[in-house]
Amino acid sequence: MYRVLLVDDESLTLDYLKMAIPKQDPDWEIAGACLDGIQALEWFESHSADLVLTDIKMPEMSGLELCERLHRRNPEQKIVILSGHDEFKFAQQAIQCSVADYLLKPISLTELKAVLQKIKSSLQTERAEELAYHSLLEMSEDGKKQIAARFIRAMIENSNVEVKSLYPLIHRMKISLIEGAGVMLLLSLDEDVLLGNGIQASDIPVFRYMLYRLTLEYTEQAALGSWVTLDQEENTLLLLSDDDTEAVEDQALHIYQQVSQLMLEHAGLSISAGVSGLLFDVMEAEAAYRQAYTALCGRLFFTAGAYYTTKEISSEIQNKITRLNHYVSSLHSALLDKNSLARQLALQSIIQLLPGKTETEALRFGLYWIKGLAKSAQAWPPDRLNRAASALCACKSSDQDTIQAFYTSAASFLLPSEEEKADRNKSENGIVSQAEHYIHTNYAQPISLALVAEKIDVSPNYLSSLFHKELGESYSKYVTRVRMEHAKRIMKENPGLRIYEIVNQVGYVSVKHFSYVFKQLFGVTPGEYQQSLKAD
Known part of the structure; x- marks a missing residue:
């Protein structure tokens, strides 16, 4: 049950509400009735109510002051005010005091029922959240x-x-x-x-x-x-x-x-x-x-x-680690594209970073680039990665040519078959298509490369490389072009819109930045483009 306190200086109104509320919604019971705001505050000293239904014009203390006092006492208190048509300005002030709703006199039973159900729904949500909150606190x-x-x-x-x-x-x-x-x-x-x-x-x-x-x-x-x-x-x-x-x-x-x-x-x-x-x-x-x-x-x-x-x-070691990761990325592309020359160059570059060219270092670096490949994309099943790692263990020489041969042998386990390469191309086309669809659907929102990559479950670096490969341009240039094309469409369909209104619809915040990018892409400012549409 939900409890409501009635506050009104007219006894007839109180009697009417006492009768009408339970009939309109049986989940509500009358907790009490007061003739003015002072009585209501005194009542709250020893009682509580889920809802306060109060008139605005009352002697001693107005309903507006009561709303303010109750809100200071309990910011979550639900309050609905009763107002005559000539008191609408007072009702507006009460709404500013976080009043949940208001009813006009004479009271309509339909409106009364709708308000009671609205408040009840809000209370149910709050109670469910409170229960969930306490459950979380009690979690093991x-x-x-x-x-x-x-x-x-x-x-x-x-x-x-x-x-x-x-x-x-x-x-x-x-x-x-x-x-x-x-x-x-x-x-x-x-x-x-x-x-x-x-x-x-x-x-x-x-x-x-x-x-x-x-x-x-x-x-x-x-x-x-x-x-x-x-x-x-x-x-x-x-x-x-x-x-x-x-x-x-x-x-x-x-x-x-x-x-x-x-x-x-x-x-x-x-x-x-x-x-x-x-x-x-x-x-x-x-x-x-x-x-x-x-x-x-x-x-x-x-x-x-x-x-x-x-x-x-040291900064020197950090630089070597950065270069190593770059070579692993190059190796990843070379393997998937079956580019033997690029593969050998990437492996040679990795070997050049080995501090002493020992067997242990060769194995350690080899495992690093295999793990790097496994992390960069889900392109290889674990068994092939394991076979590549096992192949490295057979290297028992510190000779650079021998290390190169064993690295090449390990990498061979990761070369895709023609069927896998065809499937990968199809998959890459599908990934780019998913990204394009998401961009065209959400171009008005902030859409970083990382966000789009996360939405389609690939790494940002991999998605960036696919944009260059499949579309011949960077991710950022693609998004910019999509937004500008949509801006042109909006201008054509809505010639009366101001530039700042268009800016908000295509994911920009600054009019100045939008205008600069628009001119860079189309050779004219947005205003000049609008004028050309009018001339046509």
């Missing part, structure tokens, strides 16, 4: 950890849609991801050591999961302030925080040392770690993750089984 710690882990992963993967859906949940559940200062700690198996010990590449996921579970169990037993999840490569990722900046950095090193010892005891395997610089807001998580990943790449140029901070990665 495991449930909260799962939600926090999903949110952190969405942040580091720049998954805008999931971040937007999970952030309100994190807030309502009062999950504090960072207390004071934080760091990202990335733990990763030294897979070159694992393969060197004779373990099959297909078994690597088992050991990655073992690392994740050992880390999770250790941090829980030690009651450390941390959140644990997996990144896209199934490395174990921790978000640590503490009020003391030195303490959180010490904690990251301590966790690495303890988990590293546990992995040695349970599996005889070593792990490496990369740790980010300090972050003070969870919205910095993506940048912090990139720092930790770059730090982890230090093992490519130094040694495995070590703990790397961002301070230890």
